[in-house]
Amino acid sequence: xxxxxxxxxxxxxxxxxxxxxxxxxxxxxxxxxxxxxxxxxxxxxxxxxxxxxxxxxxxxxxxxxxxxxxxxxxxxxxxxxxxxxxxxxxxxxxxxxxxxxxxxxxxxxxxxxxxxxxxxxxxxxxxxxxxxxxxxxxxxxxxxxxxxxxxxxxxxxxxxxxxxxxxxxxxxxxxxxxxxxxxxxxxxxxxxxxxxxxxxxxxxxxxxxxxxxxxxxxxxxxxxxxxxxxxxxxxxxxxxxxxxxxxxxxxx
Amino acid sequence: xxxxxxxxxxxxxxxxxxxxxxxxxxxxxxxxxxxxxxxxxxxxxxxxxxxxxxxxxxxxxxxxxxxxxxxxxxxxxxxxxxxxxxxxxxxxxxxxxxxxxxxxxxxxxxxxxxxxxxxxxxxxxxxxxxxxxxxxxxxxxxxxxxxxxxxxxxxxxxxxxxxxxxxxxxxxxxxxxxxxxxxxxxxxxxxxxxxxxxxxxxxxxxxxxxxxxxxxxxxxxxxxxxxxxxxxxxxxxxxxxxxxxxxxxxxx
Numbered sequence: 001x002x003x004x005x006x007x008x009x010x011x012x013x014x015x016x017x018x019x020x021x022x023x024x025x026x027x028x029x030x031x032x033x034x035x036x037x038x039x040x041x042x043x044x045x046x047x048x049x050x051x052x053x054x055x056x057x058x059x060x061x062x063x064x065x066x067x068x069x070x071x072x073x074x075x076x077x078x079x080x081x082x083x084x085x086x087x088x089x090x091x092x093x094x095x096x097x098x099x100x101x102x103x104x105x106x107x108x109x110x111x112x113x114x115x116x117x118x119x120x121x122x123x124x125x126x127x128x129x130x131x132x133x134x135x136x137x138x139x140x141x142x143x144x145x146x147x148x149x150x151x152x153x154x155x156x157x158x159x160x161x162x163x164x165x166x167x168x169x170x171x172x173x174x175x176x177x178x179x180x181x182x183x184x185x186x187x188x189x190x191x192x193x194x195x196x197x198x199x200x201x202x203x204x205x206x207x208x209x210x211x212x213x214x215x216x217x218x219x220x221x222x223x224x225x226x227x228x229x230x231x232x233x234x235x236x237x238x239x240x241x242x243x244x245x246x247x248x249x250x251x252x
Numbered sequence: 253x254x255x256x257x258x259x260x261x262x263x264x265x266x267x268x269x270x271x272x273x274x275x276x277x278x279x280x281x282x283x284x285x286x287x288x289x290x291x292x293x294x295x296x297x298x299x300x301x302x303x304x305x306x307x308x309x310x311x312x313x314x315x316x317x318x319x320x321x322x323x324x325x326x327x328x329x330x331x332x333x334x335x336x337x338x339x340x341x342x343x344x345x346x347x348x349x350x351x352x353x354x355x356x357x358x359x360x361x362x363x364x365x366x367x368x369x370x371x372x373x374x375x376x377x378x379x380x381x382x383x384x385x386x387x388x389x390x391x392x393x394x395x396x397x398x399x400x401x402x403x404x405x406x407x408x409x410x411x412x413x414x415x416x417x418x419x420x421x422x423x424x425x426x427x428x429x430x431x432x433x434x435x436x437x438x439x440x441x442x443x444x445x446x447x448x449x450x451x452x453x454x455x456x457x458x459x460x461x462x463x464x465x466x467x468x469x470x471x472x473x474x475x476x477x478x479x480x481x482x483x484x485x486x487x488x489x490x491x492x493x494x495x496x497x498x499x500x501x502x503x504x
Contacts, residue, residue, distance in 0.1 A: 015299075018456065018458055018475075019458060019460060019473070020283075020286070020299075021286060021295075021296045021297065021298075021299070022286060022290050022296070022427070022429075022475070023283055023284075023286030023287035023288075023289075023290050023296075024290075024429075024473065025460065026283040027282075027283065030279075030301070031272075031275055031278040031279065032275075034272070034273060034274060034275030035275035036275075037275075038274050038275050038276075043273075044273045044274070044275075045273065045303060046273075046300065046301065046302055046303075046308075047267075047272075047273070047299075047300065047301035048298065048299065048300050048301075049282070049298065049299035049300075050298055051297060051298075052458075056298075078438050078442075078459065078461055079438045079439045079442040080438055080441070080442045080445055080446065080459035081442070081445065081446035081449050081457070081459075082449075082457065082458050082459055083459075111439070115439070117439065117442075117443060118442070118443045119438070119439050119440075119441070119442025119443045119446075120439035120442070122442065123439075137463075138463070138468065154461060154462065154463070156463075175274070177274075177276075186330050186331045186332055186371070187331045187363070187367070187369065187371050187372035187375075188371075189332070189371070190330075190331040190332045190333070190369075190370070190371020190372070190374065191369060191370045191371045193332055193333065194332065194333035194371075197333050197334075204270065205333070205334065206270055206271060206304075206334050207330065207332035207333075207334055207335075208271060208277065209330055209406060210406065211389075211390070211406070211408075216390065221271070221276065223270075223274070
């Protein structure tokens with residue numbers, strides 16, 4: 001939409017876990033990551049949720065890492081047999097996986113050596129060539145390989161890992177946005193709003209209906225990377241809303 | 253995992269909307285649909301979230317409808333220019349789209365004829381050959397074409413549409429589940445739990461860590477379609493948990 005390619009940085013999120021697909025656990029991580037990426041100027045373009053099945057994880061990692069600048073995964077890096085994300089990512093990159101001495105040392109900051117059993121040691125296994133992502137809550141690290149960032153599924157742990165990752169990322173021009181409450185129903189404004197969108201191709205114009213006990217209403221959201229283009233479009237949309245409200249009042 | 257193919261019915265959810273990817277709106281629909289599908293015996297296997305871009309919607313609809321028994325979409329069927337789901341689904345199926353007289357009649361149950369403007373009439377456009385899905389809240393229908401069910405994005409409206417759809421679906425053997433609170437950390441049980449999983453290949457054994465002010469704990473969830481296999485596995489897991497807790501107590 002008129003921006004240079006380098007000013008746009010894209011990302012996808014891959015949520016890994018049967019418990020999300022069964023409904024037992026509600027995914028809060030993708031919405032949280034969406035908020036953070038938007039705030040720093042990275043466009044989240046796709047989210048996928050897949051089960052704890054190696055072939056599914058490998059296929060999704062490879063599809064998404066090739067298509068977007070960054071891929072963030074959540075879930076499946078604990079010590080139990082159903083935690084297969086690290087192995088799957090290694091397979092996606094075609095590299096071996098082994099216990100990383102740095103990761104083992106991180107675990108030992110929280111776990112006594114005698115308790116570092118086979119299961120816990122699984123959490124120190126990372127694909128060859130990966131960099132570790134610190135975990136200030138429970139020590140077991142995430143990791144980064146290529147443009148893929150592998151994080152925990154427990155939201156609080158994912159969030160401290162994301163804090164580590166964000167400052168290291170390339171970010172693009174931030175998407176600015178304004179929100180306009182119209183007091184109108186979507187059907188009242190659909191056609192003229194669509195006309196205004198055509199006149200402002202560099203501004204993304206969304207329309208979000210909602211309802212409450214007073215009736216159906218619409219919030220319009222305009223988004224653009226250029227502040228001037230955004231405010232010009234905003235002026236046009238606000239004028240449209242005022243006109244439609246006046247017409248509606250006159251018709252009553 | 254030992255079931256006959258016909259006893260398993262699979263599904264995917266496709267969430268359509270820029271507002272989910274920007275974080276502005278948090279997706280509640282996919283978690284709700286997950287709960288309902290699990291309850292009726294349909295396995296949700298994948299969720300995707302894509303932006304309001306026709307090529308993305310077409311590609312995702314075609315990928316998912318071919319792979320799973322059912323595909324449920326949410327979002328993008330309102331009256332504004334950014335509502336492009338119906339057109340995109342028509343394109344995915346390679347059929348024309350036009351105003352459906354049945355859908356128009358549904359709109360007229362709520363909207364006066366004089367208010368049925370061009371924008372509102374967009375909500376009566378459905379792909380050729382589609383069946384309508386009633387909307388008890390705001391009249392504008394969803395639709396079903398092939399194995400794809402196109403529903404609204406507003407959660408309350410999506411939910412009444414899903415109520416219409418569910419009784420018409422083929423359902424499989426329900427997945428039964430039991431949940432076991434262990435009072436143990438994941439790393440304490442990972443290895444023996446993995447051994448038990450190997451002995452019970454028809455039972456899916458998950459492990460979900462969480463933490464609170466008292467420390468780190470683990471909930472184990474066993475899922476199977478066969479009640480007897482499930483209870484045999486449950487007995488083995490509970491015996492393991494008791495043994496590990498006794499060992500832990502003895503070590504203190």
